Amino acid sequence: MTNGSVRVGIDVGGTKALGVALGDDGSIVAQDLRPTPRGIDSLEPLIDTLSDLAHSLGASGRLGVGAPGLVTREGVLRAAPNLDGVAEFEIGRLLSERLGHPVSVDNDATCAALAEWTLGAAIGTTDMMLVTLGTGIGGGIVANGELQRGAHGFAGEFGHMVVDPNGPPCPCGRRGCWERYASGSGLAMLARQAAAGRRLRSVVERAGGDPEDVRGEHVRDAALEGDGEARAVIDEFGRWVALGLANLTNAADPEMFVLGGGLAMGSELYVEPITRWFAELLYQPNLRPLPRIEFAHFGPLAGAVGAALLPEL
Numbered sequence: 164m165t166n167g168s169v170r171v172g173i174d175v176g177g178t179k180a181l182g183v184a185l186g187d188d189g190s191i192v193a194q195d196l197r198p199t200p201r202g203i204d205s206l207e208p209l210i211d212t213l214s215d216l217a218h219s220l221g222a223s224g225r226l227g228v229g230a231p232g233l234v235t236r237e238g239v240l241r242a243a244p245n246l247d248g249v250a251e252f253e254i255g256r257l258l259s260e261r262l263g264h265p266v267s268v269d270n271d272a273t274c275a276a277l278a279e280w281t282l283g284a285a286i287g288t289t290d291m292m293l294v295t296l297g298t299g300i301g302g303g304i305v306a307n308g309e310l311q312r313g314a315h316g317f318a319g320e321f322g323h324m325v326v327d328p329n330g331p332p333c334p335c336g337r338r339g340c341w342e343r344y345a346s347g348s349g350l351a352m353l354a355r356q357a358a359a360g361r362r363l364r365s366v367v368e369r370a371g372g373d374p375e376d377v378r379g380e381h382v383r384d385a386a387l388e389g390d391g392e393a394r395a396v397i398d399e400f401g402r403w404v405a406l407g408l409a410n411l412t413n414a415a416d417p418e419m420f421v422l423g424g425g426l427a428m429g430s431e432l433y434v435e436p437i438t439r440w441f442a443e444l445l446y447q448p449n450l451r452p453l454p455r456i457e458f459a460h461f462g463p464l465a466g467a468v469g470a471a472l473l474p475e476l
């Protein structure tokens with residue numbers, strides 16, 4: 164993989180860094196991953212890991228990096244809740260110095276939006292939003308045929324829209340952020356609440372008997388097998404997802420939402436409740452075309468593919 168025309172992108176996650184190389188036609192010609200160094204007190208091990216991964220994928224002309232946090236328009240990772248000790252990290256400059264070629268950096272969900280818009284589920288749209296439903300919620304925006312970054316690079320932090328000021332605390336310091344309800348951890352919370360009300364017996368058994376151990380996958384698997392109580396939790400979850408999508412539609416009127424992140428697994432289960440609640444919660448649903456809601460074409464690779472597509476800073 165030393166072909167000079169490959170474009171390499173790396174998506175840096177809290178547990179792993181996932182890289183892809185794209186051929187001239189945008190197809191994925193190679194992929195590889197490395198564990199993200201844990202408990203880093205200097206950022207050197209992270210730079211080592213990323214440059215090793217870039218080399219293994221044949222990055223020779225330039226590299227794109229998607230990072231999980233607030234990335235400034237100059238490519239500085241200002242803060243990243245899932246990477247210990249990271250603040251004001253000049254990831255682009257340091258990697259570029261190490262590799263000897265340009266490195267572009269952007270938020271991971273912004274990269275995923277770029278991938279889905281350019282090569283994936285949202286090809287041909289001019290106004291779309293990508294929402295990643297994972298441990299938290301990330302977002303990316305395309306408007307008027309352009310990827311949007313906002314005045315400072317921080318556009319698309321949909322997960323911290325407050326949907327209930329009296330809701331559960333969020334690691335960001337506020338209460339009732341959308342991602343407390345509509346992410347993978349939100350689904351688990353809704354399930355634990357149901358289990359505490361003595362519902363969801365089969366799901367609790369699946370989790371080993373303790374309601375506190377219930378995770379999103381347990382609810383999903385039980386619902387896929389037709390468990391009525393699990394389906395009721397999925398329906399409630401779908402309502403929370405739809406509430407945020409309705410708010411975003413009121414703000415930006417997209418023609419399409421692409422849903423990505425870990426919850427895209429089992430997507431057939433979520434589409435019906437999300438779509439039904441969305442039509443119910445939207446402002447003036449009878450006077451407008453409803454945005455399409457589809458799941459990400461690139462699945463967990465969307466962030467890395469989009470990173471490879473980033474323009475040079």
Ligand SMILES: [Zn+2]
Binds near residue numbers: 336
């Ligand atoms: Zn928050």
